Amino acid sequence: MASPIVPVLLAGGTGTRLWPVSRDALPKQFLPLMGKHSTYQETLLRVRGPEFGTPIVVTGPDFHFFARRQAEELGIDVTVVIEPMRRDSGAAIAAGAAITLKRDPQAVVLALAADHIVLDPEEFRKTCVAGRAAADLGRIVTFGIKPTEPKTSFGYILPGKAIDGTETAEVERFVEKPDLATAARYVQDGYLWNSGNFLFRADVLLGELQRLEPDMASAVEESVARSNTDLGFVRLDAEAFARSPQKSIDYAVMERTDRTAVVTGRFRWSDIGSWDALFDIAPTDSNGNVLQGPVTLMDAKNCVVHSENRLTTLIGVEDLVVVSVADATLVVPRARSQEVKDLVAKLKADKRPEAIVHRRVHRPWGYYESIDMGERFQVKRIVVLPGGMLSLQRHRHRSEHWIVVRGTAEVTIEKDIKPVHENESIYVPLGAIHRLANKGKIPLELIEVQTGSYLGEDDIERLEDVYSRV
Template sequence: MPSKIIPVVMCGGAGTRLWPVSRDSMPKQFIPLLGQDSTFQRAMRLVSDPSVFEPAIVITNTEYRFTVQEQLQALGITAQIVLEPSRRDSAAAVAAATELALARDPKAVVGVFAADHVVQEAGLFVEACRKAGVAAADGRIVTIGIPPTHPATGYGYIRPGDEIGEDARQVAAFVEKPDAARAAQYLLDGYFWNSGNFIFDAVTMQAELAAFAPEVAAPVAEAVAAARTDLGFLRLDENAFGAAQKISIDYAVMERTSKAAVVPGRFGWSDVGGWSAVWDLAEKDASGNVVEGRGYVLEGSGNLIRSEEALVALIGLDDVAVIATRDAVLVTPRAKADKVKEMVALITAAGESEAGAHREIQRPWGKYLSIDMGARHQVKRITVKPGGVLSLQKHHHRAEHWVVVRGTAEVTRNDETIMVHENESIYLPIGCVHRMANPGKIPLELIEVQVGSYLGEDDIIRIEDIYKRV
């Protein structure tokens, strides 16, 4: 292969099809759905073979930047993390990746991969990428086509054309999602599913974007040229990037270019598009049940139970999914699991915060979990990573009590610095300027009790912040 592939992993999106586990505040790509790793971490492992891939570029947004950083650190993988200032769909992200890759190597071959897909055979995936890379180096934009296992109506399809190289063929046509009868015919005619993962010659992609989508190419090139480094992240210029047309790479380039090719991906692929797909991929017991967490099934088969805390008991039901988080429960026949997105829209319209936000919220310094709330009080369980530092802040409407249950807290309160140890507490009156840090080697855990007339997160007045959130 003339060049190694620069992998670009796209993980800025937020999905609702795996609600209530996946929400805007922590979408599915960062959640361990199968095993210990998140799908983002699984994707990063796949593209870390140094014989085929260069160091990766990860494209995300400001909200998820520290989650990306933390999950990469857990794997011991380094990558360039690029922050989109706004969501402009996939064409803008691909354009940014293309410009960054060309800055690294004028002959770059780039692979764009989704962070929320699952691949079962890593070796076969790498081999498919190698073949696609060979075709891409010839001036092609090569999509990874998945040989269908059933007549799915939820995927776009690819009609392959003439052979052009090792296991590579021209793309005769991209086809929109079909009805059931047409999907069955596509299966017989040798069509592929469009996985949305593709590998391309960067010079070719740059030229095709300029030809077919100049309203994307020009502002994104400007956004990359004016990008700045911030805490190790590369921030694209907000004004320039925001001027880019919001359009998918499929519509902008893939369905219009004459340079599209397809290489089959026979590596066991799923986009994990819903809870039925999770059941398909997971290990099952003798009755075909999948149970994660505290779940029990009596006289039932083909069920999926996933519970974070509550004990879930199922009697006499078959092919049902029960998904229980701390604050929401989904119960659906697996065959109706594709309706979850519609249910989330219904819940969102009703103004329920659980549609998009978890009770446990990730922060760059750690996380907090709201465990009780009343009209004038809220109780949180706070965990601060070793070395983590909360912002220097104050509140106009609430006082806080902190009780340390594990580790040691270094607390700033106005002009004082106080070390608070396990089973000790400290009071922070309304209006005092305060900060907390974990100077120790283990996670700091404490209970925070807030009391006041207004308890919203927007009553945090940040004065200083090492994570630059001021």
């Protein structure tokens, strides 16, 4: 019996073209751009079935708890691998393949971007099965998508002659993102969109990497060999991983190997590379608008409007992208939506925190969000998930007042440990060693009022931490 296909999900990107929803501190793969699940969760659901093994998720040191939490929400078991720094898709895929190979020498890997959207999961699974025959023969299979129209935001693949005994073809050539006239010619000539998803035997991919990119292969294999398990996560060795060149799997292997094959996917797909891309896959109203959240329009056509928690209204406009979140608003013509990345770069240069962090900040124990701030005070809403525990800590410049509005808190202040129930409050003096925990079965919610001369997050001295952050 053939081994199941092992999904390796790449979940470490940033997705700045979808700002202000997607930011470095919490990028697009972990956000619900369509429906109630994030694209990462939708990817996990797509590879749940008898054809697939336990997914391996490769992500960065800021997202590993969040990746596991979102998988747990679906009841899906995953292996989360922490890459110490970004080295592009080449090293990330190689690490997933090396870990898979240690577990099963015959393993077939399905490498997927966690921030893509697929609207036909059954067709996707059929494509995986169709591509496996070529992967078993030692081919590195890429997923080509039959174009619906000329697109300048995708790379293209020209299929060659059919590979006997499979539903795949050799790859005649890969081409970069074209201009519109060239893209139209590619569609006429039978080119496919390059989806950036791959299927291969783990030993084959690593063998080609050793041949074509020996420095990357040795760095990744050493980082896996020297990896350790920390709180259930696989943490790659940082010193070894840092020696890997920073290259995509396309440049490192796919455009240089003679083992490529392409399988045609007939599912609806998008990499959601910009807000304008939602028109390819999201439902529209009678005037061609894509709407998410509390939105009211009058005489508006062909707009993307994404609103979180507040009413957003448009009158008499066309072809706009409007995105409204708690701390930022974006308005841009649809035709210039790719330029959002440049806007984010400008915001970073101006040292605007909104370029990087959300008002809601996620932590291993839950999250907090800023409600109000003045010269010597800040008000936060804090939610601690069941079983969550903040670090044992103290502050040099601020005191805190906690008011519990839901659940029961277990509060440590110096040597005193006591429960604080709903509608009760407690004061944490400046400099006091303290900790907050939720030993209950429901989320703990409280309002925190900070007062003092300095209120930055770096005024936290951690003394103990169950999440290894000391």
